[in-house]
Amino acid sequence: MKTTIKDIARLSGVSITTVSQVLNGKGKRFSEDTRQKVLKVVAETEYRPDYFAKNMVNPQSKTIGVIVPDITDLFFSKVIEGIETYLNEKGYVILLCDSHHSDEKEAHYVSELMDRAVEGIILATPNSIALDKLLDVKQYQSFPYVLLDRGINKRDGGNILVDEYAGAYEAVTYLIELGHRRIGMLANDSRFYKMDERTEAYRQCLADHQIAVEEPWIVSNAVTIEGGYLATKELLAKTNVSALFCGNDQMAIGAYRGIFEAGLKIPEDISVIGYDGLDITNYLTPSLTTVYQPAAGIGQAAAEILVDGILGNHRNYPNKNFPTKLLKRESVAVVLDGISF
Amino acid sequence: MKTTIKDIARLSGVSITTVSQVLNGKGKRFSEDTRQKVLKVVAETEYRPDYFAKNMVNPQSKTIGVIVPDITDLFFSKVIEGIETYLNEKGYVILLCDSHHSDEKEAHYVSELMDRAVEGIILATPNSIALDKLLDVKQYQSFPYVLLDRGINKRDGGNILVDEYAGAYEAVTYLIELGHRRIGMLANDSRFYKMDERTEAYRQCLADHQIAVEEPWIVSNAVTIEGGYLATKELLAKTNVSALFCGNDQMAIGAYRGIFEAGLKIPEDISVIGYDGLDITNYLTPSLTTVYQPAAGIGQAAAEILVDGILGNHRNYPNKNFPTKLLKRESVAVVLDGISF
DNA sequence: CTGAAAGCGCTTACAG
DNA sequence: CTGAAAGCGCTTACAG
Numbered sequence: 001m002k003t004t005i006k007d008i009a010r011l012s013g014v015s016i017t018t019v020s021q022v023l024n025g026k027g028k029r030f031s032e033d034t035r036q037k038v039l040k041v042v043a044e045t046e047y048r049p050d051y052f053a054k055n056m057v058n059p060q061s062k063t064i065g066v067i068v069p070d071i072t073d074l075f076f077s078k079v080i081e082g083i084e085t086y087l088n089e090k091g092y093v094i095l096l097c098d099s100h101h102s103d104e105k106e107a108h109y110v111s112e113l114m115d116r117a118v119e120g121i122i123l124a125t126p127n128s129i130a131l132d133k134l135l136d137v138k139q140y141q142s143f144p145y146v147l148l149d150r151g152i153n154k155r156d157g158g159n160i161l162v163d164e165y166a167g168a169y170e171a172v173t174y175l176i177e178l179g180h181r182r183i184g185m186l187a188n189d190s191r192f193y194k195m196d197e198r199t200e201a202y203r204q205c206l207a208d209h210q211i212a213v214e215e216p217w218i219v220s221n222a223v224t225i226e227g228g229y230l231a232t233k234e235l236l237a238k239t240n241v242s243a244l245f246c247g248n249d250q251m252a253i254g255a256y257r258g259i260f261e262a263g264l265k266i267p268e269d270i271s272v273i274g275y276d277g278l279d280i281t282n283y284l285t286p287s288l289t290t291v292y293q294p295a296a297g298i299g300q301a302a303a304e305i306l307v308d309g310i311l312g313n314h315r316n317y318p319n320k321n322f323p324t325k326l327l328k329r330e331s332v333a334v335v336l337d338g339i340s341f
Numbered sequence: 342m343k344t345t346i347k348d349i350a351r352l353s354g355v356s357i358t359t360v361s362q363v364l365n366g367k368g369k370r371f372s373e374d375t376r377q378k379v380l381k382v383v384a385e386t387e388y389r390p391d392y393f394a395k396n397m398v399n400p401q402s403k404t405i406g407v408i409v410p411d412i413t414d415l416f417f418s419k420v421i422e423g424i425e426t427y428l429n430e431k432g433y434v435i436l437l438c439d440s441h442h443s444d445e446k447e448a449h450y451v452s453e454l455m456d457r458a459v460e461g462i463i464l465a466t467p468n469s470i471a472l473d474k475l476l477d478v479k480q481y482q483s484f485p486y487v488l489l490d491r492g493i494n495k496r497d498g499g500n501i502l503v504d505e506y507a508g509a510y511e512a513v514t515y516l517i518e519l520g521h522r523r524i525g526m527l528a529n530d531s532r533f534y535k536m537d538e539r540t541e542a543y544r545q546c547l548a549d550h551q552i553a554v555e556e557p558w559i560v561s562n563a564v565t566i567e568g569g570y571l572a573t574k575e576l577l578a579k580t581n582v583s584a585l586f587c588g589n590d591q592m593a594i595g596a597y598r599g600i601f602e603a604g605l606k607i608p609e610d611i612s613v614i615g616y617d618g619l620d621i622t623n624y625l626t627p628s629l630t631t632v633y634q635p636a637a638g639i640g641q642a643a644a645e646i647l648v649d650g651i652l653g654n655h656r657n658y659p660n661k662n663f664p665t666k667l668l669k670r671e672s673v674a675v676v677l678d679g680i681s682f
Numbered sequence: 683c684t685g686a687a688a689g690c691g692c693t694t695a696c697a698g
Numbered sequence: 699c700t701g702a703a704a705g706c707g708c709t710t711a712c713a714g
Contacts, residue, residue: 015702050458052691357709
């Protein structure tokens, strides 16, 4: 038999009203005597208020739903860490869902999480499906949520963005300034987060320097280690470049392997730049030159905006913009007359 | 105003009993007419039953608490994926907590999760704190939980173990058979999951082959990439070995960098073996020889045992044992007369 | 085939 | 300083 507030009342000889008030530190002052009596019984019985009963009267699940495309993705696990750290401090716990990049699963989880009375949702999504439609149904008009979608779904507030274009442009500029003219790029394929800004910046930067992009230079694949590996094999088979700009660090890690298998050396034969600035990239050999963006900071910002929204004025979310930083390390070399140094 | 079952009843001209029964597919047969009437109103109003009210009457939170020492750890994120995949299929969602290796936080989260009425807990813990005491308090006597603790906390059932000893022994034997005599090991320091079986197997294997372990060969640090890097620097500074057995893959990744910085080559100058068999190890250069253990499988097993426990006979958990597999790849070379090939 | 009523375990006006 | 009672939104015997 579960211990209820009634038992506590009976055992300590007071009313349930008193027990409730004492436990919640509410109401008028109680005699110290009464308080102690109640507290003693509570301690002895190890009474814990029933979560559901409590929430039915006073809905505060203190729970946030988080949906990511892949829990094991190095970038997202960092984002989750950022979310979790901030949220736990505020007394929230996260319900975590892995959408496996599927928009169907996403929709299913959004609905599932709402049914579970989460107070808000952080949805990291590569999809531009009609999320707003999904979320803005009637009673959920003002339901608090934050999208981590790289701006795919246009909206006024709650955009957490990174200066991706600037970061990518800077990286490619760096390569060009070092003498590179034949620069490849590993991009996402359709199953994953779009990296359009990075691709556009890459194209524009080459154009701005009067370099004509040859289409074989751009290869798309999964934005994973394996995808980077496969894309690199494909790229090296049909063209030769002196540098490779990778859509993200995971692809760069795969690229390292692909380049090695092609019998080439980094950076002597080919320079490589990644994107994300994952901790691991500093330990690769050679250490990876990469465009850093604050994964944990992004997670924290999402959590912060969401909590502010829950506590106060919804729908009126601020936008947040993060700068990137080019981390220059060992994977890039100078090119003079086609020879790397 | 939230739509309630009362509204549905009023709008469709039936009683709330009928609405409830129709929605839950329960009770005696209703006229198809009534069913359709109710369903129509439910659809129009987008009515969703209140989570708390529903659970108060009929507690089935369909929620499992999961606590891990570090969400971003490559091994644990795979374990979480295994848990999540199995559980979602069964209609459960996970409340995820990151204990950051702290036993205090662990205790706090266990309590927090129970207060949130999770139906069970999977606790991945490096600690041998009095968890049973924590969990076996009165009303929680039969509370379902599974520990992922490498057998640190002795108990009869629900042990999910890997043949770590055998896996480590095989790895070290492999090195010895290839001619290695000076074999170092990177072990965990006190802040992390113990890898005692791996260390013991290493020691015993050397002893069995009449090789006296020199203490400087064993260096402890965090079981992370950085820890592996630092440990390797320390080890290479005070001794020279022809092979290095790393407590886990992350340490091995750090070791790669430490070895490179010491001006040595893998495997020509020094052979390296890891432990875990993370996907990434296949893409390192050279690809890492490592002792594979099924991270996702471990997560799935934990989830499976837990759900069985929730559904049926608690406390009577089966044990589960996983074999390891030595993945022989490029990071190990033969040694003859002190020279590697 | 359908409904009135009790009850789940809390919190919160309200009264004294 | 403290308690009786209403009510949160459901489900489930029970009755008809």
